[in-house]
Amino acid sequence: MWKWVAAVAAFVAFAVLGIGALHMPFARPLLAKLGVGCPVTKATPRAIDAARAIPAAMYLGKPGAPARPAAGFELEKTTLADLAAWAKRHRISCDALHGNETLRACKDVDAMALGEPAAFAPAEEVTFEFRASGTLAVVTVLRRKLPVAEANAMVADVSRRLREALGTPSKSAGENTAVHFGKGPLQAFQEEYEFGDYAATLTETRIGDLGMLVREQYFSPVP
Template sequence: MSSTRLRRALVRCGAITVGLVAVIGVLHMPIGRPLLAKLGVGCPITKATPEQIDRARAIPAAGYAGMPSAPTRPAAGFELEKTTLSDLEAWAERRGIHCERLHGNETIRACKDVDAVDLGEPTSFAPAEEVDFEFRARGTLAVVTVLRRKLEVAHATTMVAELSRRLSGELGAPAKSAGVNTPEHFAKGPLQSYQEEYAFGDYAATLSETRIGNTGLLVRAQYFSPVP
């Protein structure tokens, strides 16, 4: 896939409303990838080189240009632009966590069934079904995405409230938010969602929560370094 086609694909994928962000995330989880395959839809990263992915990642990064720097850059216990692939492999080995290349791409790793304490989170949090790590071509960490699903509403909303409290305590109020993080909000029916974003010139964090049918709530936290 050429760099131009990859950029166009990612731009199209990124042009979605807040209410659909978590739904798109579901399609890239283990539960959604077979559906994409059946539909004949592929993720652009499956055929892209690490260098192409770096260039494509610069597209959303440009939206943060000119913003102030973040006071800190929390990323589930990892250091953006400092943690390396070797660091991740050593972390996984110490904790007995299974990680694999995502779609065979050397710079994208998916780690399964990660306990909250391994991410620097409270023991009361649900384990992460999957934690995805995106590294730059040179080997430093650019993105961390933590995915949890099939959560009970009370547990999910309490967990998201704590994650929000931690982020806002370090970063200040979110730049934008949508929805309401309450059990009553999610009782309205499927696809009810909540999202908040923290945006800086050198850091962005997005926390989202979505009710997926009758299977419980999906919680997704993503930490992104727009600037190497």
């Protein structure tokens, strides 16, 4: 029974939260506790595309985005070859996830390589999800163990740039303030921007005494 529950939980996380996110450091212990392996070890690129279509359905019928910022990359245009050239240019190490060439994880990425201010801390990990056709569908940027003040300033800057490009967030929760995050562990702030052809999510979470986690995700719901 518990194995069945774990399998269902893993699939839901895989389909709804983003495939790349499950390979980030904070998610790996979760999968281990669930008692399941990586959901993409046996998945083909086309199967992953099909799974990604589940959350993509939530954006059907919404108007198109005025812009589609994605940490300096172009959704549905950037290719695996483009990513390889970018990584070489910036001397960044990127690897396929479990041998799946359409899923890439890059470590210790300098902020300027992502088109972000030099004052930003390097990204601990940036994951890229490519479609079976070879174009970029999802970019996820993760930073962890940040001081509250640094995370607040970073999130404020990212939020400002997203609002300038996209307008008011579709959804928001929490507060990007030291007072809010001083209330205790697992306090969070989130903004979501939702369009028919684009979605962006900015999340800031206090992980107990381990500091702040800041996550940016940029998603193209349609090819």
